[in-house]
Amino acid sequence: MEILWVLMALLMMSFVLWPILLRRRAGGIQQVAPGDPDAADPANYGFLRQEELDIRMPGPDQDLLEVLDLVQRTQDYRAASQLLAGTEIEGERRWQRVQAFAGAASLELQQRPGGVSDSPGGQWLRVWRAENLKDAGGAAVHAEFLVQQAWRTSSPGTDEFRIIMEEARAACGEAALLSPGDPIPYIIELSVGRGLAYPQAEFEKVWLKILDRAPAHMGAHLAALHYWCEKWHGSRETAYSFAEAAAARAPQGSLLAAMPLFAVFEHLPEVNLVSGFYQSEVVTKAVHGALYAVHSARADDPMLAHVRHLLVFFLVRGERWSEAMIQLVHVDGHVGALPWTLTSDPAADYAVYRALAVGGYEANGGSPATLPH
Numbered sequence: 001m002e003i004l005w006v007l008m009a010l011l012m013m014s015f016v017l018w019p020i021l022l023r024r025r026a027g028g029i030q031q032v033a034p035g036d037p038d039a040a041d042p043a044n045y046g047f048l049r050q051e052e053l054d055i056r057m058p059g060p061d062q063d064l065l066e067v068l069d070l071v072q073r074t075q076d077y078r079a080a081s082q083l084l085a086g087t088e089i090e091g092e093r094r095w096q097r098v099q100a101f102a103g104a105a106s107l108e109l110q111q112r113p114g115g116v117s118d119s120p121g122g123q124w125l126r127v128w129r130a131e132n133l134k135d136a137g138g139a140a141v142h143a144e145f146l147v148q149q150a151w152r153t154s155s156p157g158t159d160e161f162r163i164i165m166e167e168a169r170a171a172c173g174e175a176a177l178l179s180p181g182d183p184i185p186y187i188i189e190l191s192v193g194r195g196l197a198y199p200q201a202e203f204e205k206v207w208l209k210i211l212d213r214a215p216a217h218m219g220a221h222l223a224a225l226h227y228w229c230e231k232w233h234g235s236r237e238t239a240y241s242f243a244e245a246a247a248a249r250a251p252q253g254s255l256l257a258a259m260p261l262f263a264v265f266e267h268l269p270e271v272n273l274v275s276g277f278y279q280s281e282v283v284t285k286a287v288h289g290a291l292y293a294v295h296s297a298r299a300d301d302p303m304l305a306h307v308r309h310l311l312v313f314f315l316v317r318g319e320r321w322s323e324a325m326i327q328l329v330h331v332d333g334h335v336g337a338l339p340w341t342l343t344s345d346p347a348a349d350y351a352v353y354r355a356l357a358v359g360g361y362e363a364n365g366g367s368p369a370t371l372p373h
Contacts, residue, residue: 058337059305077128084137102144143171257293321360
């Protein structure tokens with residue numbers, strides 16, 4: 001239901017507040033027609049047009065983009081294999097790249113399932129596994145591909161879903177054997193465990209294997225958080241406790257301090273269209289933790305964009321316009337992150353929030369000249 005609320009809220013905002021917002025002397029915001037001379041224009045801040053936004057990833061990774069384009073154009077997997085082989089196994093970036101390659105293959109297959117006269121999409125991944133069975137990167141991508149296929153093509157609890165997830169579970173085991181120190185096969189299995197409803201003791205065994213290999217892995221913590229949420233196999237209290245414990249033990253400069261904000265997002269009340277909820281103590285505390293994490297993190301941390309995107313959502317809903325604008329300056333251009341990816345048109349939904357931020361910022365006296373970069 002939480003996801004349904006987000007979709008409904010964004011749809012309502014799209015109709016009521018789109019296409020553009022303006023500033024008023026009274027400090028409020030009102031709707032005006034496109035092209036009005038008083039309209040707040042995101043382009044004045046150097047923001048990209050909606051159709052130019054990249055929905056494939058949360059932030060820039062030029063090496064990945066170039067390899068993805070090459071692989072999909074030539075249907076030759078070798079560039080992907082080389083890129084993963086040269087990416088640190090414990091880091092966040094390799095996990096994001098595995099997800100990206102798996103997602104590309106899954107989308108290709110969806111768009112081109114194959115038939116009598118043409119080969120199915122994602123054929124390069126099948127060839128990768130057939131020609132190089134001992135390639136740990138290919139094994140991980142294959143396992144993640146199966147997980148994404150299960151969630152994309154079937155519903156939890158159905159025989160089809162269970163069969164694909166069981167295959168993914170076996171693929172995780174194969175990938176783990178090929179790269180013993182690699183946390184990624186176990187991170188992928190967290191999603192398998194959520195889908196197959198692992199008992200908590202079994203799920204925790206997988207989690208401990210990740211902690212042994214990469215205890216501060218943000219992507220792993222986010223994957224585990226889903227399992228502990230109320231809508232899956234835990235509760236609001238369990239999820240909050242998990243997130244707060246991760247934040248408490250986060251090393252200096254780690255984005256794990258932002259985990260409580262993700263827990264709040266996963267448990268949004270069904271009716272919270274007013275700003276009061278977003279200015280409540282629990283939200284304010286989580287937002288401040290995420291802002292602290294962002295300010296102390298390395299500029300090249302691959303998870304930084306994920307946190308900034310979620311901050312945009314909460315800061316706009318809390319009418320903290322200036323802070324939202326600062327986050328937008330850093331992330332604009334790439335929108336492949338929560339909460340936008342929960343909807344059918346991530347770029348459009350991101351653009352609505354961006355327009356709200358710009359309108360609110362200018363309604364309170366802000367301008368391109370006063371925005372810090």
